[in-house]
Amino acid sequence: MHMADLGDLRLNYRIDGPEDGTPVVFANSLGTDLRLWDQVLPLLPPGLRILRFDKRGHGLSDLPEWPYSMGQLVHDTERLMDKLGFRDAIFIGLSIGGMIAQGLAAKRLDLVRAVVLSNTGAKIGTREIWQTRIDAVNAGGLAAVVDATMERWFSKPFHETDEYHAWRNMFLRCPAQGWTGCGMAISGSDFYASTAKLRLPALGIAGSEDGSTPPDLVRETVGLIPGSEFRLIRNAGHLPCVEAPEEYAAILTEFLKAQGAV
Template sequence: MHMANLDGLRLHYRIDGPKDGTPVVFANSLGTDFRLWDQILPLLPQGLRILRFDKRGHGLSDCPKGPYSMGQLISDTEKLMDHTGFKDAIFVGLSIGGMIAQGLATKRLDLVRAVVLSNTGAKIGTREMWAERIDAVNAGGLAAVVDPTMQRWFSAPFHKTDQFHAWRNMFLNCPAEGWTGCGAAIAGTDFYSTTASLRLPALGIAGTEDGSTPPDLVRETTDLIPGSDTKVIRGAGHLPCVEKPEEYAAILTEFLKAQGV
């Protein structure tokens, strides 16, 4: 269990793999912690040096008073990568993690040499939509939004599994202020023009059953970057690394190998 003190903010992180391995950073979605990636890591190529972390307001990291800005989340990630010595990394971001990936690649190309934009967008939803969700959580906690969130996140067959209930509980255990703080960051973000300025290898990953960031949004975002590609996983929702880990890992492995891993 590692905590990085970044100018007074403590972030929980974990590093796996050899010190001389290819650096890969994973950033997870709103309402999850870095266990999001557990199932795919054993399926990836050997020799990677992998950094995972809980963003502010999530998991075991500090939960300062919100709302947060996307700039703060990007800065947190930048400081953590500097702290841990991760540079020239392949950055894999899912949902809000994919927004962080876009912003960080724009700000610090020395840290990011390739991006995987999974189940994300240059802009996700509207300010009004996020305001309604934040108001609901402020009034009734995450229980007020858990059921519609799970409908958007997971395919119907996955709802019948025991594993589904673990992810539902993870969501409910997220600090409400961390969720609303990060929700405000998403609400205030529009990266269409900045992402269109990126010139680096990029892969989009989408799920056909994703009610939060549908395949068309993922493809539209990834297409902003010349030479990019988008892969769609059938039968998976917003977290395909959970529902279809083997297929997700295979797609990711192909991209990693294309980067010389």
């Protein structure tokens, strides 16, 4: 466990790989922590210096009072990368992590030289949808939304596995205040205009069974960036790095090699 003191906030992070390795940053989804990537990292090529972290209100990071804004989440990530010396990095973001990737790339191209936008969108849902979910969590905790969330997140066969229950439990153990704070950040975010101005290598990854960010949304979002690529992982939902880690890692490896990262 390592905590980065950013002055007004402490973020839990982990770094793997050699000090002189190509910098790669992973940003996880709403309601998960940095363990989201555990199955993928061992399958990636050697020579990468990988940073994972828990965003505010998640995992072992601080739990500030909400609401949070997407600008705050982007700024948190920016400060963490500056503090740890992660510049000119390949940034891989899933769901809200992909929104952070879009915001950071628009703001700090010195930090981000390529992006992977996984199971995400330039805009995810509507204010009304998010407010309904936030109201439910404020009234009944994350138990009030867990079943509907798991239906959107995972393919039906995965629900029959033991691993499914571990991810369900991770979601339930996320601080409700952290979840609602980041939900508010998502509800107020629209990156269509800024993402369309990006000029950097970009890859979109979608899961065919994703009920949170369907493949068409991911394809549309990454398609805003000229020269981008898109990959679909079949029979996987919102977290293909969990349901199909081998295929996910193979897609990432192909992209990393194309960027000269390995």
